[in-house]
Amino acid sequence: MNKNKKITIIVVVIVAIVLIGYVVLRNQQKNNEINIGVVLPLSGGAASFYGEYGQRGLMLALEDLNKDFNQKRISVTIEDSQDQPKLGINAVNKLINQGIHFVIGGQISGVTLAMAPIVEQNKVLLIVPGSASPKVTDAGDYIFRTKVSAAIEAKKVSDFIVNELSIRKVAFLYQNSDYGVGVFNVLKAEMEKGGVIMTNDEHFEIGSVDMRTQLTKIKSSDAELVLLAGYPKDIGQILRQASELKLDKKFFAHSGSIGPDVVKVGGTGAENLLFLYEISVNKEDQKTKSFFDRYEQKYSDSPELFSMIAYDTTVLLGEKIRECKEDVECVKNALYNTVNYPGITGLINFDNKGDIIRDLFTLFTIKEGKFVITE
CATH class of the missing domain: 3.40.50.2300 (Response regulator)
Structure with missing residues (x-):
């Protein structure tokens, strides 16, 4: 065997070892990762508010969920509904075909209602940090909403x-x-x-x-x-x-x-x-204070309703998925049985239709361009 052939064989072996190592590492990462699907209006008429602010809260929630390196890492796959029900259907079908069993989003009532029969049929759990339409209440057994119904x-x-x-x-x-x-x-x-x-x-x-x-x-x-x-x-x-x-x-x-x-x-x-x-914010609470401080530092803006609801939604779902070892039925039952979960928006409970229960509402007005509690 000449020198050139030896070098070629060595190179081939090294490349094979690297590829095998990469595949093994990727499989280990996948086995140690929980992927949640997300459907938000990142373009279209609702993008600048429901989509952008929802995504901000979600990303801060992921930072908190992934602080403990001993826990399975939680990642997200985000799809853009463009504020259109048909594209929302395409998005959720794409996520389900990728083997995802938990989805956050919809956000827009029309998109959520279009996605609902699909997640229900596939027994995929959908938790919605938006969508005020009363129709969402009866959309399905696998659908939860963390925004109060209209x-x-x-x-x-x-x-x-x-x-x-x-x-x-x-x-x-x-x-x-x-x-x-x-x-x-x-x-x-x-x-x-x-x-x-x-x-x-x-x-x-x-x-x-x-x-x-x-x-x-x-x-x-x-x-x-x-x-x-x-x-x-x-x-x-x-x-x-x-x-x-x-x-x-x-x-x-x-x-x-x-x-x-x-x-x-x-x-x-x-x-x-x-x-x-519909929120009761206690800025003296350490978890809430941390959220407000990091949000303002990262985005040079004050948090608003949908970023806070998205944060609570993501943290709550992530914790329940880990507790249930990714079993959909277990997560569904755990959410129905949630009692006074301490979110930054206040205590979280769900009724038997999966709607959040809120009793405390605060009256706001706009003064000099700022949202303020009325006296």
Whole structure:
């Protein structure tokens, strides 16, 4: 055997050893890793709020879950729904075909409702840190929601408007989507129970830039207050144009409609907007304080509702998956039996439909461009 052949054989052996070692290492990593699927609107109309802020909270949660090197590492595979139900279906099918058994997301009601039959059929557990539509409540046994249903919030909003503000005539202006229509239906029902008269039923399409026609109708009505439901950018647009039209009425928005874009787009028109948040934040709690400090340091921004809910959702699911050794039925039962889990948004419990139970709501308004608790 000549020298060149010997060198070739040695090189081939070394390459083979390296490849075998790489395959073995990858298999070991996979065996020591839990992969969770994530479906978020990272592009499209809801990207700047529901998608971006949800992803921020999720990534901070992963940092905390993976601090203990003795535990199985948790990773995520993220898919973009682009705020479209059909693409949400494609995304969740792709994740299931990759062998993933746990999914976080949907976020948008229409996307969540489109994904629901698929995860239910495949017995894949879906936990949703968003999607206020009341329809999600009956979407399936394997579906949990960590954002309060619009039906629950509607009772709180109606009680406040009727008993605290003593308002008897309201106008509705809402997004024509599963989310907006769902909020409108439950709010209307609750308002009617309280003896409130609906003066206007106005809606708009996602991404509308001109709401003046609807606002002009509301301005000429005898409504005392306008109830809003839509994406934050749309709400900002409404408030800015209402200010330009000198529409002198109170405005109250659904919590899912609140985000930085309300102020960025609405400007001074957003001042005095009222809304309820379903969270009870204790900044003296070490876990909560750590989240706020790291969030502000990493993103140069203050946390808002959906980043906090996404954080709690990811940490809770990750802990239950580890406790149950990745058994879906065990995780499902563990979530149903959750009692007073201490999240940064408050204590977490689920009802028999998988919806989060929240009793404590806080009234906020906007003052000088900031979200503040009302006095």
